[in-house]
Amino acid sequence: MSAGSTPMIFVHGYWHGSWCWSEVIARVAAMGRPAVAVDMAGHGLRADRPQCLTRRPFAPEAVATEVSPVAGVDLDQAGDLLVSQIREIGQGRPVTVIAHSMGGTVLTRAAQLVPELVAHAVYLTAFMPPSDVPGIACVQMPENAGELVAPSFRADPAAIGALRLDLASDDPAYRQQLRDAFFGDVDPAVADAALGLLTPDAPAGIALGATTLTRDGWGSVPRTYVTCARDMAVRPALQKKFISDADAAFPDNPTSVVALDSSHSPFLSMPGQVADIVAKLG
Template identity: 80%
Template sequence: MTSAPLLFLHGYWHGAWCWSEVIARVTAAGRQAAAVDMAGHGLNARRPECLSRRPFDPDAVATEVSPVASVGLDEAAELLVSQIRQVGRGGPVTVVAHSMSGTVLTRAAQQAPELVGHMVYLTAFMPASDVPALAYIQSAENEGELVMPSLRADPAVIGALRFDLASEDAAYRQQLRQALFGDVDPVVADAALGLLSPDAPAGIALGATTLTRSGWGSIPRTYVTCAQDMAVRPAVQRRLIAEADAAFPDNPTSVVALNASHSPFLSVPDQVADIVTKLG
């Protein structure tokens, strides 16, 4: 294989499992590929006791400090750099980041640009220099998103963005599906909800990275927009691209458009696989 290996990094609450349909397709096309867990997620996740304690205490859901509250952008980027180095064996890797993992990719690429041959932001946060992802979450461009209204605790209190994934409230579960899996088959969406981690470390969204022309700004990048996204709204996606291109005009963002929700790896895996396999 002459093309660079592909490394897939999931977003908040997910794990390496979410890339299974895409991985099957890109490997069938002859590309070396691997999916990894982000810090505080997947096999690195820890569940708060309040969500499994019986009788259920809704007050504890809102107040119990998350077991992943200490995880920040520094730790997440350090882990990703080590994963990139392992997958690429020291050579360049094409990294595909979804949603919040975009801010982790940005930090990792700035720290070790020689290890990243191409950056792919799949409806992901691609923050400008010294701007945390939280600023985009709270921006006017993100109006109408459904993630923050679905949280069951104040992230400033518990150190995490917490979902009540065991809730029996049908309206709440439907809101979660619309936030993350709007165009995904309902049966698959319910299965995915069952695999999510309830807590996503707030510290990752609070971190910011100083970008340089010789670091992040030197690496080719592709942004895949998703027109139906209810977590990272299309206006935010456009702002991220515009800011990157304004900061590094000699290295403009290549843009690919999907008519998909926040989770195209589940709704249109063929299209996602086709996009990334065509990259070097």
């Protein structure tokens, strides 16, 4: 199989779904590349929404207390699901996987489990944690200071088992904070449409899980990191730390780096550039 015909699988991040890749997929397909976006465990068509955000009359206190219906979803499940998607789409042949944000932890797990089936791992401003470090620990690192996602949580993740956003809120300041966190350079109409498609609960278990990385596993897979200079969810300093930590752990397989001057969601603000980047990879 030539590099140009290697299937490409796109994995979204927390709260999003396969829908967020539609503009990129269209452009990649126009280049003649086989590509598909998948839903991560607990997201998209696999999501289950809490009742508190839509129940009437509305009970504001329930937003902070209702246990999430996706509280049981963890990194093991998410990684196994992605492995099954890789097997199904690749039909036993290697695929290129592009992951965004917390989807990077799931890509890392899958690549460690089946490195022979991942031709290239692409992290688009994604979490790429070191061995045995959970994604949530990276969120809390000093390099991620100033991020706007955690301040948007409307419940204690430890209490409800999820990272909850109040997507039904009519508070203009809160909604602007969500736009700034995820869609800073996205057309306002598109950003509002995207907010309407987000899932309110992201399973905390995915961020709490960690993967032990080995030289013959994840460390053997070619990888590219696409940095986003104006990201307010995964801060640029944390992106650089992911790259330097990976290169220190696996110096014989250094990370290729591509830079974008974008916010957290370049698949919406500059889909053509994202498509051009991934189409050039194996």
